Amino acid sequence: MAAWETLNSCGCKGIRYCLVCEPLGVAGALKVPETKKSFEYSPSKGIALGVDGCWFPFPGVYLIQDFVTQDEERNMIQIMDQDKWRLSQSGRRKQDFGPKVNFKKQKLKVGSFTGLPNFSQVLWQRMKLHAVLEGFLPVEQCNLDYSSDRGSSIDPHFDDSWLWGERLVSLNLLSDTVLTMTREDADSLQLMSAVGEETELHHANDVNTTQCNAADCKLYGIIPFSDVEVTIYLPQRSLVVLYSDARYKWKHAIHRENIRQRRVCITFREMSPEFSLGGKEEELGQMLLKLALSFQGKSV
Numbered sequence: 001m002a003a004w005e006t007l008n009s010c011g012c013k014g015i016r017y018c019l020v021c022e023p024l025g026v027a028g029a030l031k032v033p034e035t036k037k038s039f040e041y042s043p044s045k046g047i048a049l050g051v052d053g054c055w056f057p058f059p060g061v062y063l064i065q066d067f068v069t070q071d072e073e074r075n076m077i078q079i080m081d082q083d084k085w086r087l088s089q090s091g092r093r094k095q096d097f098g099p100k101v102n103f104k105k106q107k108l109k110v111g112s113f114t115g116l117p118n119f120s121q122v123l124w125q126r127m128k129l130h131a132v133l134e135g136f137l138p139v140e141q142c143n144l145d146y147s148s149d150r151g152s153s154i155d156p157h158f159d160d161s162w163l164w165g166e167r168l169v170s171l172n173l174l175s176d177t178v179l180t181m182t183r184e185d186a187d188s189l190q191l192m193s194a195v196g197e198e199t200e201l202h203h204a205n206d207v208n209t210t211q212c213n214a215a216d217c218k219l220y221g222i223i224p225f226s227d228v229e230v231t232i233y234l235p236q237r238s239l240v241v242l243y244s245d246a247r248y249k250w251k252h253a254i255h256r257e258n259i260r261q262r263r264v265c266i267t268f269r270e271m272s273p274e275f276s277l278g279g280k281e282e283e284l285g286q287m288l289l290k291l292a293l294s295f296q297g298k299s300v
């Protein structure tokens with residue numbers, strides 16, 4: 001392959017780069033290192049915890065470990081790899097099962113959407129057993145493929161909320177990773193002081209941390225949200241649901257340094273109220289849902 005072909009074989013546009021298109025030295029020059037106070041999300045307590053034991057509530061994350069078995073994971077990856085992966089931004093590749101959307105113009109067409117893929121039906125049935133996903137009707141599925149060779153990442157962003165509803169559901173396959181949450185608004189957060197001595201977190205298995213007793217919790221200080229980041233450790237084969245504050249107030253990102261091996265993420269999205277029952281685009285919403293839930297889809 002000629003050098004220019006190699007240089008052009010990525011899906012980056014504008015300000016986004018991956019290891020294929022990134023001119024030497026740009027990575028360092030582009031990113032002014034930011035020093036934020038880092039907190040780790042504790043799934044068992046629903047709080048963000050600092051190394052010094054300070055913490056604050058972090059609502060809107062629901063994590064299910066071992067959502068699929070190793071065999072199911074292998075089968076799904078095999079099915080996905082039989083299909084074409086399209087180049088996307090920041091070194092990612094993707095397969096999309098959903099309507100054709102122009103988010104900027106808020107325009108939506110069925111396009112060549114034929115529904116979600118067959119293997120997702122069993123995932124959907126399993127999801128609905130969790131109260132947080134009651135009534136979840138997936139209308140779009142996006143498979144993303146991250147690799148360390150391509151320096152894949154996803155910049156901090158909010159998912160659209162004109163078309164997509166509150167709950168974002170992602171299945172994390174092939175390797176563990178970290179979802180990084182940040183806020184850029186001007187609000188401040190009330191930081192609580194440490195309780196007890198055992199404050200060290202052990203990722204998702206943080207069973208041996210102390211339980212917070214509200215009576216012991218003291219206000220430690222107030223800091224701007226923009227000075228903090230919260231890391232959510234996502235084990236391989238776990239399913240994570242983002243909703244409420246974690247969906248609407250915090251941006252989410254996957255940093256390049258947190259992709260150590262190939263990682264595939266399957267994200268399911270539901271309709272916003274506008275496209276749901278009683279909404280002004282209800283009819284279109286119902287039509288898309290019928291297609292989606294036929295589970296006969298091919299990627300668009």
Ligand SMILES: O=C(O)CCC(=O)C(=O)O
Pocket residue numbers: 142144154159170179252254265267
């Ligand atoms: O890879 C992930 O876990 C996040 C993907 C994501 O944020 C998106 O597709 O909007």
Ligand SMILES: [Fe+2]
Pocket residue numbers: 157158159252
């Ligand atoms: Fe997202």
